[in-house]
Amino acid sequence: MDQCCTPLREGEIDEATARAMAPLLAALADPVRLRIVSILMSAPDGSCCGCDMEKPLGLSQPTISHHLKVLREAGLVEGERQGRWVHYRVVPERLEDIAAALTPQLVSA
Amino acid sequence: MDQCCTPLREGEIDEATARAMAPLLAALADPVRLRIVSILMSAPDGSCCGCDMEKPLGLSQPTISHHLKVLREAGLVEGERQGRWVHYRVVPERLEDIAAALTPQLVSA
DNA sequence: TCGATACATAGACGTTTGTCAATGTATTCG
DNA sequence: CGAATACATTGACAAACGTCTATGTATCGA
Numbered sequence: 001m002d003q004c005c006t007p008l009r010e011g012e013i014d015e016a017t018a019r020a021m022a023p024l025l026a027a028l029a030d031p032v033r034l035r036i037v038s039i040l041m042s043a044p045d046g047s048c049c050g051c052d053m054e055k056p057l058g059l060s061q062p063t064i065s066h067h068l069k070v071l072r073e074a075g076l077v078e079g080e081r082q083g084r085w086v087h088y089r090v091v092p093e094r095l096e097d098i099a100a101a102l103t104p105q106l107v108s109a
Numbered sequence: 110m111d112q113c114c115t116p117l118r119e120g121e122i123d124e125a126t127a128r129a130m131a132p133l134l135a136a137l138a139d140p141v142r143l144r145i146v147s148i149l150m151s152a153p154d155g156s157c158c159g160c161d162m163e164k165p166l167g168l169s170q171p172t173i174s175h176h177l178k179v180l181r182e183a184g185l186v187e188g189e190r191q192g193r194w195v196h197y198r199v200v201p202e203r204l205e206d207i208a209a210a211l212t213p214q215l216v217s218a
Numbered sequence: 219t220c221g222a223t224a225c226a227t228a229g230a231c232g233t234t235t236g237t238c239a240a241t242g243t244a245t246t247c248g
Numbered sequence: 249c250g251a252a253t254a255c256a257t258t259g260a261c262a263a264a265c266g267t268c269t270a271t272g273t274a275t276c277g278a
Contacts, residue, residue: 012147018140025138031127038121084245099208193275
């Protein structure tokens with residue numbers, strides 16, 4: 001026997017799709033970045049600037065800036081300069097993209 | 110002014126929750142593991158053994174075994190020995206956990 | 219019992235990641 | 249202008265990660 005399972009049918013995601021999806025998940029796969037996203041979403045006006053995250057996160061300013069950059073480059077967060085500060089907010093569409101990619105296949109399965 | 114945003118209200122996830130959530134996302138945040146999950150979910154009987162993944166993934170057997178271990182330890186995949194083979198299948202609840210953690214806060218926001 | 223097959227483990231190695239201190243840039247205010 | 253503040257960038261370093269080869273373990277079939 002050269003095949004232990006019934007042959008794989010089509011329908012798996014291709015390598016390109018997987019390579020596009022992985023960085024989005026990777027951007028969220030960090031405790032600090034999860035908390036940043038959570039802080040942004042639970043902020044009264046849905047946004048916040050980096051300076052107010054230092055204390056609750058207990059990390060240095062450059063480290064937080066680094067995490068915000070990762071989130072920004074993944075498209076999960078957007079920053080808008082307002083005078084001296086940059087107001088960051090979550091891009092809900094990206095979170096929905098992730099959630100949608102994980103569930104629909106369950107429906108069609 | 111010592112505060113540029115309105116004060117953060119409660120509601121963010123705590124550090125422990127973030128530390129529990131991150132590994133689950135990290136397990137999925139890899140192109141190969143995404144494809145493994147996809148292969149398992151699109152298999153006719155919802156399961157598959159490692160040997161049939163080598164060719165489509167184009168990776169060595171130990172590497173695939175490593176990725177399956179990561180997925181197993183994250184609880185995203187379960188393996189059951191059947192004679193000479195181990196049949197792996199996705200644990201849908203874990204995927205739903207992830208999807209649920211990303212969307213509900215959007216509803217309550 | 220012996221060979222073949224499926225899978226796991228160990229060790230090695232280059233790459234990526236998370237963190238920090240130090241420094242740079244831009245904006246505001248006196 | 250000059251000092252202070254918010255944020256970004258650089259460089260360093262240890263830890264974690266993905267991959268491989270080599271080897272170990274377990275199961276089946278002849």
